[in-house]
Amino acid sequence: MLQQFKVSKDDEIRVSGEALHKTVREIFEKLGVPADGADEGAHVLTMTDLRGVDSHGVSNMMRVYVEWFQEGRLNPDPKWTILRETPAVASIDGDAGLGIIIGPAAMRLAIEKARNVGVGVVSMRNSGHLGAAGHMAMIAAEQDMIGVSMSAAGPRVLPTYGAEPRLGTNPIAYAAPTRNEPFLLFDVATTVIAENKLRLAHRLQSELEPNWIARLDGSPITEKAVAPDRDDYQLLPLGGTREQGSHKGYGLGLWAEVMSTMLSGGIPSMLDTSQQFKHHFVAYDIEAFTDLEEYKDRMDAMLQTLKATRPAPGHERVIYPGVLEYEEEIYRRENGIPFHPEVIQWFESVAGELGIEPLEIMAVTKAAESQPPAP
């Protein structure tokens, strides 16, 4: 993650994965989510924070999820409907269930199909936010499959040359297993920058790079600027400007829309903003295509070669998608997940409101101890 999005070391309060999982599970249960679903949702969020994907972990998302449950926008106990199904594919109405809770189940359906016929494809409409799409892909990778996951919502992102937002930040993720190397894990918004990262940057008052966002009239902001509030900018597709390839980011976001929304019989957010999130999950059974053991050896050899690449001037090493998440998970399992004091304060207030035990703190840095939490 770029420096702009990191919580300052002077400000952090650390929490163990176990403690976070316990509190998040209890919050979901208090909101009416059955035990299995609450546990699933807590697992997805905790893994996301352990992997260092703070933009999609509890600090950005948990309070939003709680609001949506309390407003009735999310169904705590959804019963999904399979709309159409074959041995290889299915489309599902998610009954307004939160994506981080029912997404893993949809991916497991894709995995089951892949186990039978080599590939499984599941598209889902009428669901809530998916959280980190990469987590869903990893569920397949852990079963010796290649996993793909996409999601669509919005509209928050400008099409190339446009002044009105039409797409969501529509993420695309994939994961692939290895023998000994960290799994390949790719999970990106199809914008220059994920919206959740911009919110994080706004909270941290960090500077944004040129061409990350546009003015409200659609013109890219070509100089560095402090992250504005979400009503004061438009998001640009990956590439930023046409010259730098924004038509590619735009087309990738539209792809996620087609696979998630169009295949599930949903309505794109640009046509109906009342519609929920839509998702797309694919599992490819490697064994159905080729020898799994040979695949794993070759995957390790390829990833080792990428890591052995001579770095360009000014850089220390070359990595591949998933390496940082793997390293961060090891570090955070030992040292805890760092949160801004404001997030901890929110957990305190929600625990009081719902009548659950407070989130257990693992460690507090001196600066945070000596300062009051941010308002």
Added chain:
Amino acid sequence: MLQQFKVSKDDEIRVSGEALHKTVREIFEKLGVPADGADEGAHVLTMTDLRGVDSHGVSNMMRVYVEWFQEGRLNPDPKWTILRETPAVASIDGDAGLGIIIGPAAMRLAIEKARNVGVGVVSMRNSGHLGAAGHMAMIAAEQDMIGVSMSAAGPRVLPTYGAEPRLGTNPIAYAAPTRNEPFLLFDVATTVIAENKLRLAHRLQSELEPNWIARLDGSPITEKAVAPDRDDYQLLPLGGTREQGSHKGYGLGLWAEVMSTMLSGGIPSMLDTSQQFKHHFVAYDIEAFTDLEEYKDRMDAMLQTLKATRPAPGHERVIYPGVLEYEEEIYRRENGIPFHPEVIQWFESVAGELGIEPLEIMAVTKAAESQPPAP
């Protein structure tokens, strides 16, 4: 296409699609390709030129294909082997057949599987160049399916922060049908810029934008510069720099490598440069997921909404991927395909060498008439 890649109007010689198809087919036949394959390859190249994708049409690719056939690197009469197969997936050894010729057949196999079980996935190793990946995706779209196609080769592209090329320009393409609107057709290299476009720019001596390419030591060239020869630069992944999202382009290129190479049991070019191109084809039968007629109406509504987007200052209109190709095809079917005189000269020499009729010219602009062809 950006202005940098357009043949100057003063310099063009125009050829009809029919004339181009005839000559290309005859060249392939003279090189030993059976009639069906020669016709398929000529169709792919002609459609690519009609759609305005000059970077992957005859001007950049035909002489390379001819060389590869003459050197024995390509097999003019390949018999592919299905390595593994299920009702939904297959992996194939392409027997060194040219991708533009056997790719459409692989996509048709995916379509047949999709017709039976809702989705078909085919990965292929040991093949030649795929040409415009989007053409393969369009074969599925023309059958009321969503088509996806990827390809992997190289190594020509730097990983983020790297100084040694590891990936090919590894394109990702998809196509989706509509009711009345131009089909959605997306086809991009996972680099900032397609290598074939850089070669075109070098031939036209056009200026490149900042961060399109890197020096040989891996550092991005951050100012505008005339397109160098292909041995004097490195390619950067989409995004260009890490700050602008090059890790996303890098991960997308790696995705094409995994789906094309790893699933077909191929060896990535970074580990073995003697290996040929690898490809990946997917067809999704829309009807297996949702109501096809409702899908088509909604797709048209979405695409019309994208086109109706208010443009940002300085821009005339907003489009979606496939609109320019659709408009260009209408224009070129009427006015012919424009070629640089150098390309026409090459056709003359190869026609003489192989003993076929010369390429029929449709029109020549005054400037080209009065000047000798470029050496």
